Amino acid sequence: MAALIQEIKREVKNWWIFTVIGILLLVAGFYTISNPLASYLGLSVFFGGLIFVNGIMELSFALGNRNRLHHWGWTLAAGILDIVLGFILLLYPSLSMSILPFIVGFYILLLGASLSSYAFQLNNLEVSGWGWVLAGGILTVLFGLSMIFNPVIGIATIVGWTAFAFILAGVVNIVFSLQLKKIKDHSQP
Template sequence: MATTILSSAQSAVKNWWISLLIGILYIIAGVWVFQTPLASYVSLSIVFSVFIFVSGISQIVFSISNKSDIQGWGWYLAGGILDLIIGVLLISHPLMTMAILPFYVGFWLLFQGFMAIGLSFQFKSVDVPNWGWLLFLGLLTIVFSFLLLANPVFAGLSIVYMTAMAFITAGVFRIFLAFGLKKIKKEFS
């Protein structure tokens, strides 16, 4: 028997709304970055640091609150711990953050994109509609992460716009994920 998060969900997935909240926060961050392209690069690094930190805490809470309901909850916990560590590093070293922000953003988005792809196939295995959108958004997130990693010296508006698009695609993925989890909760309750 498969040990995926979705095939093992015998009871309701609690706190599906946390993913929705994270998605909304990512989209707000992306829109803010689009609306203030000339804002200080320092502001972008601070905002990004705080969002990664909050995302880590939220994922840790989600994984711990669902550990008895889903197998593989440790992957959510690992992702949350990774986000929390990256958030703490970014917040505690603002000058270093400005210099290596594209690498942080790129690798963080790469992890998020691969997680999205894995979850989309798990959604497909239990016949959740619109799983293809999750796959598409995961692939799009990976494309943006590679663009950031391939051009870390590329400063100015292009890094701002790529970061904004990456936030928005990651946010849309989280919203689709939340509604997929909500659907699973209804089916198993």
């Protein structure tokens, strides 16, 4: 088993994809804060594109590491779901604007679940700091749930919670990518 863990540590590929995802999420969060009214009107197209691109990157990461990571299928499934959801949001922006709090809340909930899953992957690889990724994932889940169960909280609150959740998820994705890089760097001769 120890040999398998060492092999996984040597073979981690594409760790930087989560840095890119984190940066995209940070950009989404800061854009949302700086343009609240325009953000609500443009959220369906912007989030649709972001979710679609995030799905492509998760799919790429899953396929690139399918022989190296346990439970890579969950990342693959999340990537496929993101691609489908993003495509639907881009195709029907007026529909997505009317149900935006539910769409964004559900997406943030799934994003938090994915981050929590990544934390357990880090724990399985005995990487220190995995608890921070888990804490960020749990907080992201809570933000998603608050948006789903309180859709009438208003545009300002939706924009604010969305921005904060994307910023939090962006930071956690960057932390996760740095942990993956640490695994790769420490395993090279």
